[in-house]
Amino acid sequence: MALMAKDNIRNSAINFFDEELSAKRGELFLAPGGVWDASSVTVLHHGVDTVKQLFSGLVIKEMFENVQSAYDSLLGEIEIDGTLWRLGSGRRGGYRYSLNSRERGLVILLGSFYCLPEYNGHHLKIETSPAFTLGRTVDEIQSELDRIAKLFITQLLHTGCAVHFCVDVQGWECPHDLDYRLTARAKRVVKISGLSEFEYNGSDVSMTYGKGETFMFGTASSLQFTVYNKSKAVKDQGNRA
Known part of the structure:
Protein backbone atom coordinates (compact mmCIF):
# COMPACT_ATOMS: atom_id res chain seq x y z
CA MET A 1 0.00 0.00 0.00
CA ALA A 2 2.87 2.36 0.80
CA LEU A 3 4.43 1.74 -2.62
CA MET A 4 1.11 2.45 -4.34
CA ALA A 5 0.76 5.68 -2.38
CA LYS A 6 4.27 6.77 -3.39
CA ASP A 7 3.49 5.95 -7.03
CA ASN A 8 0.29 7.97 -6.88
CA ILE A 9 2.11 10.94 -5.31
CA ARG A 10 4.89 10.73 -7.91
CA ASN A 11 2.42 10.50 -10.81
CA SER A 12 0.42 13.41 -9.41
CA ALA A 13 3.60 15.47 -9.11
CA ILE A 14 4.60 14.61 -12.70
CA ASN A 15 1.13 15.52 -13.99
CA PHE A 16 1.20 18.77 -12.00
CA PHE A 17 4.57 19.84 -13.39
CA ASP A 18 3.58 18.77 -16.92
CA GLU A 19 0.42 20.86 -16.70
CA GLU A 20 2.34 23.81 -15.24
CA LEU A 21 4.88 23.58 -18.08
CA SER A 22 2.10 23.34 -20.67
CA ALA A 23 0.42 26.38 -19.11
CA LYS A 24 3.65 28.40 -19.32
CA ARG A 25 4.03 27.45 -22.97
CA GLY A 26 0.46 28.49 -23.72
CA GLU A 27 -0.61 24.94 -24.61
CA LEU A 28 -3.67 24.77 -22.34
CA PHE A 29 -6.97 25.89 -23.87
CA LEU A 30 -10.21 26.31 -21.99
CA ALA A 31 -13.20 24.94 -23.93
CA PRO A 32 -16.84 24.23 -23.05
CA GLY A 33 -15.90 20.55 -22.66
CA GLY A 34 -13.05 21.30 -20.27
CA VAL A 35 -9.34 22.05 -20.55
CA TRP A 36 -7.49 20.80 -23.65
CA ASP A 37 -3.73 20.25 -23.58
CA ALA A 38 -2.17 20.97 -26.98
CA SER A 39 1.31 19.71 -26.05
CA SER A 40 0.74 16.61 -28.20
CA VAL A 41 0.41 18.78 -31.33
CA THR A 42 3.59 19.31 -33.34
CA VAL A 43 3.88 22.39 -35.56
CA LEU A 44 5.91 21.35 -38.62
CA HIS A 45 5.90 24.66 -40.47
CA HIS A 46 4.22 28.03 -40.40
CA GLY A 47 4.58 30.96 -42.73
CA VAL A 48 3.90 31.99 -46.31
CA ASP A 49 2.69 29.03 -48.37
CA THR A 50 1.92 30.45 -51.81
CA VAL A 51 1.74 33.83 -53.52
CA LYS A 52 -0.33 34.91 -56.52
CA GLN A 53 0.97 38.19 -57.92
CA LEU A 54 -0.99 40.05 -60.59
CA PHE A 55 0.68 42.47 -62.99
CA SER A 56 -0.65 45.01 -65.45
CA GLY A 57 1.31 46.16 -68.46
CA LEU A 58 1.93 45.88 -72.17
CA VAL A 59 2.79 42.42 -73.50
CA ILE A 60 6.19 42.15 -75.16
CA LYS A 61 5.24 41.24 -78.73
CA GLU A 62 8.22 38.99 -79.50
CA MET A 63 7.80 36.98 -76.30
CA PHE A 64 4.06 36.59 -76.79
CA GLU A 65 4.55 35.41 -80.37
CA ASN A 66 7.17 32.86 -79.27
CA VAL A 67 4.81 31.42 -76.66
CA GLN A 68 1.92 31.41 -79.13
CA SER A 69 4.01 29.68 -81.81
CA ALA A 70 5.25 26.98 -79.41
CA TYR A 71 1.69 26.39 -78.16
CA ASP A 72 0.18 26.20 -81.66
CA SER A 73 2.89 23.83 -82.91
CA LEU A 74 1.97 21.38 -80.11
CA LEU A 75 5.56 21.30 -78.88
CA GLY A 76 4.22 21.64 -75.37
CA GLU A 77 7.41 23.27 -74.10
CA ILE A 78 9.40 26.48 -74.44
CA GLU A 79 12.73 27.57 -72.97
CA ILE A 80 12.72 30.97 -71.27
CA ASP A 81 15.23 32.39 -68.81
CA GLY A 82 17.25 29.15 -68.86
CA THR A 83 14.22 27.09 -67.80
CA LEU A 84 12.05 24.68 -69.78
CA TRP A 85 8.38 25.58 -69.25
CA ARG A 86 5.43 23.29 -69.97
CA LEU A 87 2.79 25.08 -72.02
CA GLY A 88 -0.93 24.77 -71.57
CA SER A 89 -4.17 26.69 -71.82
CA GLY A 90 -4.76 29.33 -69.18
CA ARG A 91 -8.43 29.70 -70.06
CA ARG A 92 -9.57 28.43 -66.66
CA GLY A 93 -7.81 31.35 -64.97
CA GLY A 94 -8.90 33.90 -67.56
CA TYR A 95 -5.64 33.87 -69.53
CA ARG A 96 -4.61 32.61 -72.95
CA TYR A 97 -1.56 30.56 -71.98
CA SER A 98 -0.04 28.95 -68.90
CA LEU A 99 3.65 28.18 -68.40
CA ASN A 100 4.51 25.67 -65.70
CA SER A 101 7.92 24.83 -64.25
CA ARG A 102 8.22 22.27 -61.45
CA GLU A 103 11.93 22.99 -61.33
CA ARG A 104 11.30 26.64 -60.46
CA GLY A 105 8.06 26.01 -58.59
CA LEU A 106 6.20 28.63 -60.63
CA VAL A 107 3.13 28.93 -62.85
CA ILE A 108 2.89 31.89 -65.23
CA LEU A 109 -0.44 32.92 -66.76
CA LEU A 110 0.02 35.13 -69.82
CA GLY A 111 -2.33 37.17 -72.01
CA SER A 112 -5.68 38.18 -70.56
CA PHE A 113 -8.75 36.83 -72.37
CA TYR A 114 -10.51 40.09 -71.61
CA CYS A 115 -7.99 42.37 -73.29
CA LEU A 116 -6.20 42.18 -76.65
CA PRO A 117 -2.42 41.60 -76.39
CA GLU A 118 -1.65 44.87 -78.15
CA TYR A 119 -3.38 46.88 -75.42
CA ASN A 120 -2.22 47.63 -71.89
CA GLY A 121 -4.04 45.42 -69.40
CA HIS A 122 -3.92 42.70 -66.74
CA HIS A 123 -1.87 40.35 -68.88
CA LEU A 124 0.22 38.50 -66.32
CA LYS A 125 -0.19 36.47 -63.16
CA ILE A 126 2.60 34.54 -61.46
CA GLU A 127 1.73 31.84 -58.93
CA THR A 128 4.37 30.43 -56.60
CA SER A 129 4.55 27.03 -54.93
CA PRO A 130 5.70 26.36 -51.34
CA ALA A 131 8.97 25.04 -52.81
CA PHE A 132 9.62 28.52 -54.27
CA THR A 133 8.69 30.56 -51.21
CA LEU A 134 10.46 28.36 -48.66
CA GLY A 135 13.85 29.81 -47.78
CA ARG A 136 13.18 33.20 -49.42
CA THR A 137 12.38 36.46 -47.69
CA VAL A 138 9.43 38.61 -48.75
CA ASP A 139 11.75 41.05 -50.53
CA GLU A 140 13.53 38.20 -52.35
CA ILE A 141 10.21 36.72 -53.51
CA GLN A 142 8.95 40.07 -54.81
CA SER A 143 12.26 40.88 -56.49
CA GLU A 144 12.35 37.56 -58.35
CA LEU A 145 8.71 37.80 -59.45
CA ASP A 146 9.31 41.32 -60.75
CA ARG A 147 12.40 40.18 -62.66
CA ILE A 148 10.46 37.35 -64.32
CA ALA A 149 7.50 39.63 -65.08
CA LYS A 150 9.77 42.00 -67.01
CA LEU A 151 10.55 39.15 -69.42
CA PHE A 152 6.89 39.19 -70.54
CA ILE A 153 5.50 42.71 -70.14
CA THR A 154 6.63 46.33 -70.06
CA GLN A 155 5.13 49.32 -68.18
CA LEU A 156 4.86 46.92 -65.24
CA LEU A 157 2.42 47.69 -62.44
CA HIS A 158 1.42 45.59 -59.42
CA THR A 159 -2.37 45.29 -59.54
CA GLY A 160 -3.13 42.71 -56.88
CA CYS A 161 -1.65 40.03 -54.69
CA ALA A 162 -3.15 37.00 -52.93
CA VAL A 163 -1.04 35.51 -50.14
CA HIS A 164 -1.70 32.15 -48.51
CA PHE A 165 -0.40 31.57 -44.98
CA CYS A 166 -0.28 28.05 -43.62
CA VAL A 167 0.30 26.11 -40.41
CA ASP A 168 1.15 22.42 -40.88
CA VAL A 169 0.51 20.34 -37.75
CA GLN A 170 0.63 16.73 -36.65
CA GLY A 171 -1.11 15.14 -33.69
CA TRP A 172 -4.45 16.88 -34.14
Whole structure:
Protein backbone atom coordinates (compact mmCIF):
# COMPACT_ATOMS: atom_id res chain seq x y z
CA MET A 1 0.00 0.00 0.00
CA ALA A 2 2.87 2.36 0.80
CA LEU A 3 4.43 1.74 -2.62
CA MET A 4 1.11 2.45 -4.34
CA ALA A 5 0.76 5.68 -2.38
CA LYS A 6 4.27 6.77 -3.39
CA ASP A 7 3.49 5.95 -7.03
CA ASN A 8 0.29 7.97 -6.88
CA ILE A 9 2.11 10.94 -5.31
CA ARG A 10 4.89 10.73 -7.91
CA ASN A 11 2.42 10.50 -10.81
CA SER A 12 0.42 13.41 -9.41
CA ALA A 13 3.60 15.47 -9.11
CA ILE A 14 4.60 14.61 -12.70
CA ASN A 15 1.13 15.52 -13.99
CA PHE A 16 1.20 18.77 -12.00
CA PHE A 17 4.57 19.84 -13.39
CA ASP A 18 3.58 18.77 -16.92
CA GLU A 19 0.42 20.86 -16.70
CA GLU A 20 2.34 23.81 -15.24
CA LEU A 21 4.88 23.58 -18.08
CA SER A 22 2.10 23.34 -20.67
CA ALA A 23 0.42 26.38 -19.11
CA LYS A 24 3.65 28.40 -19.32
CA ARG A 25 4.03 27.45 -22.97
CA GLY A 26 0.46 28.49 -23.72
CA GLU A 27 -0.61 24.94 -24.61
CA LEU A 28 -3.67 24.77 -22.34
CA PHE A 29 -6.97 25.89 -23.87
CA LEU A 30 -10.21 26.31 -21.99
CA ALA A 31 -13.20 24.94 -23.93
CA PRO A 32 -16.84 24.23 -23.05
CA GLY A 33 -15.90 20.55 -22.66
CA GLY A 34 -13.05 21.30 -20.27
CA VAL A 35 -9.34 22.05 -20.55
CA TRP A 36 -7.49 20.80 -23.65
CA ASP A 37 -3.73 20.25 -23.58
CA ALA A 38 -2.17 20.97 -26.98
CA SER A 39 1.31 19.71 -26.05
CA SER A 40 0.74 16.61 -28.20
CA VAL A 41 0.41 18.78 -31.33
CA THR A 42 3.59 19.31 -33.34
CA VAL A 43 3.88 22.39 -35.56
CA LEU A 44 5.91 21.35 -38.62
CA HIS A 45 5.90 24.66 -40.47
CA HIS A 46 4.22 28.03 -40.40
CA GLY A 47 4.58 30.96 -42.73
CA VAL A 48 3.90 31.99 -46.31
CA ASP A 49 2.69 29.03 -48.37
CA THR A 50 1.92 30.45 -51.81
CA VAL A 51 1.74 33.83 -53.52
CA LYS A 52 -0.33 34.91 -56.52
CA GLN A 53 0.97 38.19 -57.92
CA LEU A 54 -0.99 40.05 -60.59
CA PHE A 55 0.68 42.47 -62.99
CA SER A 56 -0.65 45.01 -65.45
CA GLY A 57 1.31 46.16 -68.46
CA LEU A 58 1.93 45.88 -72.17
CA VAL A 59 2.79 42.42 -73.50
CA ILE A 60 6.19 42.15 -75.16
CA LYS A 61 5.24 41.24 -78.73
CA GLU A 62 8.22 38.99 -79.50
CA MET A 63 7.80 36.98 -76.30
CA PHE A 64 4.06 36.59 -76.79
CA GLU A 65 4.55 35.41 -80.37
CA ASN A 66 7.17 32.86 -79.27
CA VAL A 67 4.81 31.42 -76.66
CA GLN A 68 1.92 31.41 -79.13
CA SER A 69 4.01 29.68 -81.81
CA ALA A 70 5.25 26.98 -79.41
CA TYR A 71 1.69 26.39 -78.16
CA ASP A 72 0.18 26.20 -81.66
CA SER A 73 2.89 23.83 -82.91
CA LEU A 74 1.97 21.38 -80.11
CA LEU A 75 5.56 21.30 -78.88
CA GLY A 76 4.22 21.64 -75.37
CA GLU A 77 7.41 23.27 -74.10
CA ILE A 78 9.40 26.48 -74.44
CA GLU A 79 12.73 27.57 -72.97
CA ILE A 80 12.72 30.97 -71.27
CA ASP A 81 15.23 32.39 -68.81
CA GLY A 82 17.25 29.15 -68.86
CA THR A 83 14.22 27.09 -67.80
CA LEU A 84 12.05 24.68 -69.78
CA TRP A 85 8.38 25.58 -69.25
CA ARG A 86 5.43 23.29 -69.97
CA LEU A 87 2.79 25.08 -72.02
CA GLY A 88 -0.93 24.77 -71.57
CA SER A 89 -4.17 26.69 -71.82
CA GLY A 90 -4.76 29.33 -69.18
CA ARG A 91 -8.43 29.70 -70.06
CA ARG A 92 -9.57 28.43 -66.66
CA GLY A 93 -7.81 31.35 -64.97
CA GLY A 94 -8.90 33.90 -67.56
CA TYR A 95 -5.64 33.87 -69.53
CA ARG A 96 -4.61 32.61 -72.95
CA TYR A 97 -1.56 30.56 -71.98
CA SER A 98 -0.04 28.95 -68.90
CA LEU A 99 3.65 28.18 -68.40
CA ASN A 100 4.51 25.67 -65.70
CA SER A 101 7.92 24.83 -64.25
CA ARG A 102 8.22 22.27 -61.45
CA GLU A 103 11.93 22.99 -61.33
CA ARG A 104 11.30 26.64 -60.46
CA GLY A 105 8.06 26.01 -58.59
CA LEU A 106 6.20 28.63 -60.63
CA VAL A 107 3.13 28.93 -62.85
CA ILE A 108 2.89 31.89 -65.23
CA LEU A 109 -0.44 32.92 -66.76
CA LEU A 110 0.02 35.13 -69.82
CA GLY A 111 -2.33 37.17 -72.01
CA SER A 112 -5.68 38.18 -70.56
CA PHE A 113 -8.75 36.83 -72.37
CA TYR A 114 -10.51 40.09 -71.61
CA CYS A 115 -7.99 42.37 -73.29
CA LEU A 116 -6.20 42.18 -76.65
CA PRO A 117 -2.42 41.60 -76.39
CA GLU A 118 -1.65 44.87 -78.15
CA TYR A 119 -3.38 46.88 -75.42
CA ASN A 120 -2.22 47.63 -71.89
CA GLY A 121 -4.04 45.42 -69.40
CA HIS A 122 -3.92 42.70 -66.74
CA HIS A 123 -1.87 40.35 -68.88
CA LEU A 124 0.22 38.50 -66.32
CA LYS A 125 -0.19 36.47 -63.16
CA ILE A 126 2.60 34.54 -61.46
CA GLU A 127 1.73 31.84 -58.93
CA THR A 128 4.37 30.43 -56.60
CA SER A 129 4.55 27.03 -54.93
CA PRO A 130 5.70 26.36 -51.34
CA ALA A 131 8.97 25.04 -52.81
CA PHE A 132 9.62 28.52 -54.27
CA THR A 133 8.69 30.56 -51.21
CA LEU A 134 10.46 28.36 -48.66
CA GLY A 135 13.85 29.81 -47.78
CA ARG A 136 13.18 33.20 -49.42
CA THR A 137 12.38 36.46 -47.69
CA VAL A 138 9.43 38.61 -48.75
CA ASP A 139 11.75 41.05 -50.53
CA GLU A 140 13.53 38.20 -52.35
CA ILE A 141 10.21 36.72 -53.51
CA GLN A 142 8.95 40.07 -54.81
CA SER A 143 12.26 40.88 -56.49
CA GLU A 144 12.35 37.56 -58.35
CA LEU A 145 8.71 37.80 -59.45
CA ASP A 146 9.31 41.32 -60.75
CA ARG A 147 12.40 40.18 -62.66
CA ILE A 148 10.46 37.35 -64.32
CA ALA A 149 7.50 39.63 -65.08
CA LYS A 150 9.77 42.00 -67.01
CA LEU A 151 10.55 39.15 -69.42
CA PHE A 152 6.89 39.19 -70.54
CA ILE A 153 5.50 42.71 -70.14
CA THR A 154 6.63 46.33 -70.06
CA GLN A 155 5.13 49.32 -68.18
CA LEU A 156 4.86 46.92 -65.24
CA LEU A 157 2.42 47.69 -62.44
CA HIS A 158 1.42 45.59 -59.42
CA THR A 159 -2.37 45.29 -59.54
CA GLY A 160 -3.13 42.71 -56.88
CA CYS A 161 -1.65 40.03 -54.69
CA ALA A 162 -3.15 37.00 -52.93
CA VAL A 163 -1.04 35.51 -50.14
CA HIS A 164 -1.70 32.15 -48.51
CA PHE A 165 -0.40 31.57 -44.98
CA CYS A 166 -0.28 28.05 -43.62
CA VAL A 167 0.30 26.11 -40.41
CA ASP A 168 1.15 22.42 -40.88
CA VAL A 169 0.51 20.34 -37.75
CA GLN A 170 0.63 16.73 -36.65
CA GLY A 171 -1.11 15.14 -33.69
CA TRP A 172 -4.45 16.88 -34.14
CA GLU A 173 -7.59 15.39 -35.61
CA CYS A 174 -10.07 17.80 -37.13
CA PRO A 175 -13.60 17.27 -35.72
CA HIS A 176 -16.13 16.33 -38.40
CA ASP A 177 -18.49 19.08 -37.18
CA LEU A 178 -15.95 21.92 -37.27
CA ASP A 179 -18.33 24.03 -39.36
CA TYR A 180 -20.78 24.02 -36.42
CA ARG A 181 -18.15 24.53 -33.73
CA LEU A 182 -16.24 27.40 -35.34
CA THR A 183 -17.77 30.87 -35.04
CA ALA A 184 -17.00 33.04 -38.06
CA ARG A 185 -18.45 36.05 -39.84
CA ALA A 186 -18.06 34.36 -43.22
CA LYS A 187 -21.37 33.90 -45.00
CA ARG A 188 -19.99 31.18 -47.27
CA VAL A 189 -19.04 27.91 -45.55
CA VAL A 190 -18.15 24.80 -47.56
CA LYS A 191 -17.75 21.29 -46.13
CA ILE A 192 -16.36 18.49 -48.29
CA SER A 193 -16.52 14.81 -47.38
CA GLY A 194 -14.47 12.50 -49.58
CA LEU A 195 -14.46 8.77 -50.21
CA SER A 196 -12.58 7.06 -47.38
CA GLU A 197 -12.85 3.34 -48.21
CA PHE A 198 -13.90 1.33 -51.27
CA GLU A 199 -14.37 -2.45 -51.34
CA TYR A 200 -15.43 -4.67 -54.23
CA ASN A 201 -15.76 -8.44 -53.91
CA GLY A 202 -17.05 -9.25 -57.39
CA SER A 203 -20.73 -8.71 -56.76
CA ASP A 204 -21.13 -6.15 -53.99
CA VAL A 205 -19.63 -2.72 -53.58
CA SER A 206 -19.00 -1.11 -50.20
CA MET A 207 -18.10 2.56 -49.81
CA THR A 208 -17.32 4.62 -46.72
CA TYR A 209 -17.25 8.39 -46.84
CA GLY A 210 -14.81 10.37 -44.71
CA LYS A 211 -16.60 13.05 -42.73
CA GLY A 212 -15.42 16.63 -42.97
CA GLU A 213 -12.11 16.20 -44.80
CA THR A 214 -12.07 19.84 -45.95
CA PHE A 215 -13.63 22.98 -44.51
CA MET A 216 -13.59 26.40 -46.18
CA PHE A 217 -14.82 29.57 -44.53
CA GLY A 218 -15.14 32.71 -46.69
CA THR A 219 -14.16 33.20 -50.32
CA ALA A 220 -10.77 33.07 -52.05
CA SER A 221 -11.44 36.49 -53.62
CA SER A 222 -11.50 38.20 -50.20
CA LEU A 223 -10.50 36.33 -47.02
CA GLN A 224 -10.66 32.56 -46.65
CA PHE A 225 -9.79 30.13 -43.87
CA THR A 226 -9.32 26.48 -44.87
CA VAL A 227 -8.70 23.31 -42.88
CA TYR A 228 -7.83 20.13 -44.76
CA ASN A 229 -5.80 16.92 -44.68
CA LYS A 230 -2.61 17.91 -46.48
CA SER A 231 -1.26 14.35 -46.73
CA LYS A 232 -4.26 13.37 -48.87
CA ALA A 233 -3.83 16.49 -51.00
CA VAL A 234 -0.19 15.60 -51.67
CA LYS A 235 -1.17 12.05 -52.70
CA ASP A 236 -3.89 13.41 -54.98
CA GLN A 237 -1.47 15.79 -56.70
CA GLY A 238 1.01 12.93 -57.11
CA ASN A 239 -1.62 10.78 -58.81
CA ARG A 240 -2.48 13.59 -61.23
CA ALA A 241 1.14 14.33 -62.09
